[in-house]
Amino acid sequence: MPFRLPQFRLPRSKPGLRHAGDLTRGFTLLEVLAAAALLLLILAMTGAVVNSSSNVWRQANAKIETFQKAREVFEVMTGHLAKATLNTYWDYYDANFTAFSSANPAAVSNFDPKYYGRNSDLHFQCGRASKLLPQLPANLQETSTHAVFFVSPTGLAADPSHSGLSGLLSACGYFVAFGDDSAYKPGIVPTPPRHRWRLMEVTEPVEDLKVFSASGSSWFQNAVAQGRVRPVAENVIALIAWPRLPPQDDPDGTRISADYTYDSRTQAAWQGAPPRQPVQAHQLPPNLQVTLVALDEVSAGRLENGDTPPEEITAALAGLFEDVSKYEEDLNTLKTRLADKHIGFRIFSAILSLKESKWTES
Amino acid sequence: MNSSRHAFSLLELLAVIAIVAVLSVLVVPSFTHIAAGNALTRGAQVVADQVQLARQIAAGRNRDVQVRFVWRDDEPAGYRGVQLWSSSPTNVTEYVPLSRIAWLPEGTLISSSAELSPLIAHSPIPETTADFPGRGPTKFCGFRFRASGRTDLNFNSANDYVTVVRGADAEATAAPPNCAIVQVDPVNGHVRTYRP
Structure with a gap:
């Protein structure tokens, strides 16, 4: 007798009628379509969630990076400023x-x-950038708030054989300007120019230091006008330099300068009997309070307006930081104005002591 | 009525497989594109991080630090690593590595063409071969950070950059569409990365 496979019979159902035990039946096309549609829907939903969270992450990252850069630059800048010398x-x-x-x-x-x-023979000057810098290079359109220029022993020389002379003096300065980056980025980068407010640095090598031959401010004005400046941080909209005495001697900070200006080559007349030299003449302020206001890249990108400075920023800074007695008030006004426009920002501030200052008022 | 009880026919299956094949043909290249782009971004990050570290070490320890671009002969051959060197604390005439070699991600390298990487073509430490610990004689070039935080590069700031490219673009003399450019400011050592 030939071997027979045991016959296994599935329960039969009536055609067109469905119930759970019907194993011979495949999925209908409708069912497969419904399942695929459901799968797509779930995929789309998870995709949307992943996308939005990665957007949030990217924005937060952009903020952190801008502020990190601003803080790093603030440290470098205050380090240079603290070494300013007048001899x-x-x-x-x-x-x-x-x-x-x-x-x-x-x-x-x-x-x-x-x-x-x-x-x-050296010079220290700070005050409104628009007054100190009458001429800007072609790629910069406008300055904001204050600028500070000084001479510092940075050892910077264009000739590499001078690199061992670490005490060489060079012209230094900081100001905030609006412009594009076409002069600084590599020629092969095809991206369109980026218009931003930036903290700019003037660093002239010792070979180009003209502070001895020029009597006024032309040693830094020419350097800036000829474009010998470099950007150090993007999205910095304000630099406030406030020359003052130590806070315990001068709680209001008004004794050296009432309007943030300071010029060690001041032309003011000697006064009194016997005549006394003007107090700013040929000496460094003992302290300098430096404040930077930085935007995050997300806000700055949103405000971008081609080669004209964004109106929101111009309006937020209008009329501020002209009178030292209103410093706190002005800073609060600026904070309110920026927050009203939903602009993310951060403020960095420190009181530096200029080590080379030997302050005397007599 | 009976047809609803059939499983898929061969024709239906073939149609589905064809659709899946067409879709994957469309999607896969864009995925490899994204992966290659990621590798370039990471490569630029490696270079930028090492340069920033060099500046910090130079300022922090008050001594010169060399940034060396390290050549690798296996495919794709080119400058594919960065290592920091400084004079030995016990013997100032001898240079020793400060860290391990930071390699760029697989398949990427730093272009050596004068157009894409002028910093390498005109590097202050010209291309030479020296003994690298653990690697033997290795070709490298590079530049130095001074203790003041500035470099020994020329003052012409816009020209101090290197370009990270894919292995296939190693010989390119114009910027390939997918590349990452790392620029070093010769005076203050700040690093900027561009990703066209």
């Missing part, structure tokens, strides 16, 4: 208040000393 010395002054060392060489034999006074 002040005592000099003879004649009846016209001309210093012996700046007198015309022909007049030296007839020089009639009458007073003692401070003198220096």
Whole structure:
């Protein structure tokens, strides 16, 4: 007898009628379509969730990165500022208040000393950027708030054989300007120019230091006008430099300067009897309170408006930081104005002590 | 009525397989594209991180730090690693590595063409071969960070950059559509990354 496989019979159902035990039946096309549609729906939903969370992550990251960069630059900048030097010395002054060392060489034999006074060949100046920098390079359109220019021993030399001389003086300065990055980015980068507010740095190598031959502010004005500046941080909209005495001696911070301006080459007249040198002349302020306001990249990207500075920022800074007694008030106004426009920002502030300052008011 | 009780026919199955095949043909290249783009971004990050680390170490330890681009001969051959070197604390005439070699992700390298990487083509430490611990004689070039945080590169700031490209673009002399550019500011050592 041939071997027979045991016959296994599935329960039969009537055609068109469905019940759970019907195993011979495949899925109908409708069922497969419904399942596929459901799968797609679930995929789309998870995709949307993943997408939105990655967007949030990217935005948060952009914020953190901008602020990290701003903080890092703030540290570097304050480090350079703290080393600012004037190398002040005592000099003879004649009846016209001309210093012996700046007198015309022909007049030296007839020089009639009458007073003692401070003198220096170097320069420290801060104040409104728009007044200090009458001319900007082509790629910068506008400056904002304050600028500070000084001479610092950075050891910066264009000639590599001078690299061992770490005490070489160079011209330094910081200001905030709006412009595009076409002058700084590599030529092969095809992306369109980025218009942003940036913290700019002036660093002239020792070979180009003109502070000795120029009598006024042209040593840094020319460097800026000829475009010898470099961006150090993007999305910085304000730099506030406030020369002041230590807070315990000068709680209001108004004794050195009432309007944030300071010029160690001031042309102000000697006053009193006997005449006294103006207090800012040829000395460094003992302290400098430096404040930076940085935006996050998300807000800055949203405000981008081609080669014109975003109106929101111009409006937020209008009329602020002109009077030191209103510093706190102005800062609060700025915070409110930026927050009203939903602009993310952060403020960095520190009071630096300029180590080379030997402050005297007598 | 009876047809509803059939499983899929061969024709139906073939149609489904064909659709899946067409879809995957469309989707897979874009995935590999994304993966390659990611590798380039990471490669640029590796270079930027090492340069920033070099600047910090130079300022923090008050000594020169060399940034060396390390050559690898296996495919794709090119500068594929970055390592920091500084003078030995016990013997200033001898340079020792400060860290392990940071390799770029697989399949990416730093272009050596003068157009894409002027920093390498005109590097202050010209291309030379030296003994690398654990690797033997290795070709490298590079530049230095001074203790003040500046570099020994020329003042011409816009030209101090390297480009991270895919292995296939190793010989390219114009920027390939997918590349990452790392620019070093010669005066203050700040690093900027561009991702066209």
